[in-house]
Amino acid sequence: MGRWQPDARVRLQEAALALYGERGYEETTVAGIAERAGLTKRTFFRYFTDKREVLFWGSELLEQQMVAAIEAAPASASALGLIGAALDAAAVRFEEVREFAGTRHRIIAASRELQERELIKAASLAAAMAGALRARGLGDTAATLAALMGTTIMHVAFKRWVDDPDQTPFQQIARDALAQLREIASTG
Amino acid sequence: MGRWQPDARVRLQEAALALYGERGYEETTVAGIAERAGLTKRTFFRYFTDKREVLFWGSELLEQQMVAAIEAAPASASALGLIGAALDAAAVRFEEVREFAGTRHRIIAASRELQERELIKAASLAAAMAGALRARGLGDTAATLAALMGTTIMHVAFKRWVDDPDQTPFQQIARDALAQLREIASTG
DNA sequence: AACCTGATGTCACCTGGTGCCATCACCCTA
DNA sequence: TAGGGTGATGGCACCAGGTGACATCAGGTT
Known part of the structure; x- marks a missing residue:
């Protein structure tokens, strides 16, 4: 068990899908997704080029x-x-x-x-x-x-x-x- | 001749088309378009909902x-x-x-x-x-x-x-x- | 002359997105 | 076992798109 869980990308995807579904896409913030996944906004943008792409992996x-x-x-x-x-x-x-x-x-x-x-x-x-x-x-x-x-x-x-x-x-x-x-x- | 020229929308369209053509879309800023049209960024967004829409009027x-x-x-x-x-x-x-x-x-x-x-x-x-x-x-x-x-x-x-x-x-x-x-x- | 109206400017603010550097866990090697 | 990579992450500053709230000001109306 290291500092980071190995499945950051998947966690971000799940968090995004959940939040987009609950609150809607526009009302969801990237910082919110990252927080839910236990990460930061900066890391989100290392895995996905923008807020939309997370749904198209x-x-x-x-x-x-x-x-x-x-x-x-x-x-x-x-x-x-x-x-x-x-x-x-x-x-x-x-x-x-x-x-x-x-x-x-x-x-x-x-x-x-x-x-x-x-x-x-x-x-x-x-x-x-x-x-x-x-x-x-x-x-x-x-x-x-x-x-x-x-x-x-x-x-x-x-x-x-x-x-x-x-x-x-x-x-x-x-x-x-x-x-x-x-x-x-x-x-x- | 009032305070404002009557054709603000057209001026914004022309400025945008010119700048997008000269510098490219990404390198062009809305403030730059507005300035070229003799207006401000805020006014641009009163005529067009976003930076892209100006090309689709x-x-x-x-x-x-x-x-x-x-x-x-x-x-x-x-x-x-x-x-x-x-x-x-x-x-x-x-x-x-x-x-x-x-x-x-x-x-x-x-x-x-x-x-x-x-x-x-x-x-x-x-x-x-x-x-x-x-x-x-x-x-x-x-x-x-x-x-x-x-x-x-x-x-x-x-x-x-x-x-x-x-x-x-x-x-x-x-x-x-x-x-x-x-x-x-x-x-x- | 006072008033209204509509187009614009100003300012503050939020968020998406990026560059740069620091940090820290893990692994490898001496 | 100490030390040196390495790679994933955090932190921070910054820019640009976009919006809300309010001020301003020209022109027409009464």
Whole structure:
């Protein structure tokens, strides 16, 4: 047992999630989070670049897994087939963290600042997927559009998923949404 | 000629655009913008809620025009047909401000904070368009997806438009992108 | 001439965020 | 066992974004 507990980052995340949930994001101060975690404001900013980022730890991992799914898909896959594979990968991860997903989602939905951060994370994810699609031979525009459709589907499906009383699997919701998107795009 | 010039808001916008362009967004201070406009920091924050918003004045107008275009479209229009109408409305507005569009776009592209703000503006626009689509009888998911495809197209097309040396009209670029999206969605 | 109103300035204050240096527990080595 | 790294943390000063409260002042109104 040293001077510092080994899991400072996790403690900060838990403290932040708790306080954001109890008092709301804006009403919570970084000093308050740090205090609850037994640390100081200065240390908080060593682990997280800002007050928002503490809720988005792990988004790089999701990005990597979705990109990997695109890379690993069979050569015959179409653009949206590749997107489907990426969404399946996301589904696995989402089900793992279902316990916290609802709370986290409500917190973000209540704060414009946090929504902004979430949107830029999605944009980053789309850029990464677009890169993977280009690497598989898709044209620039096609790759970009397909990737953005992917994050669109993910976003819409995620909202439905956390609000669904039946706890329908994310994968199923996402597939339905993808099918519906196809239908919309092919009509008229 | 009173104590105050009548166009404080415009002066602040021009000062901000100039300074963001010259020194960059992060290196520019609100006090500096205000000084350049012959005002004070406090007055800046009476016109704009924060340092980012000064670049997004007029986005409500664009939103209204795109929504109006959806409402005014012929009854026979499909979901993506309605989106096309909204994009045509956007095209008119974009061509009006082409002069500043490039500078503004470069400034935003250089700042993560500003990209976040732009993304949430797009999300707000998508929500407004989705509302208009629902009002025309589309289902909830279809309306949301179609609206998000609309902002996706707008985003992609806008980037191409400002970078295009041939100054191809926005409308044409957007229509091409929309057609390509249709193709992607109907393949595989 | 007194009054009202709206735009602005002034000032104090809080919080997010950062740079710099001190501190202290632990580990390694002589 | 003493001493010297090393890395995580604390402490402090500071800057900038943002806000509330109050003063000021020009112009129009009565």
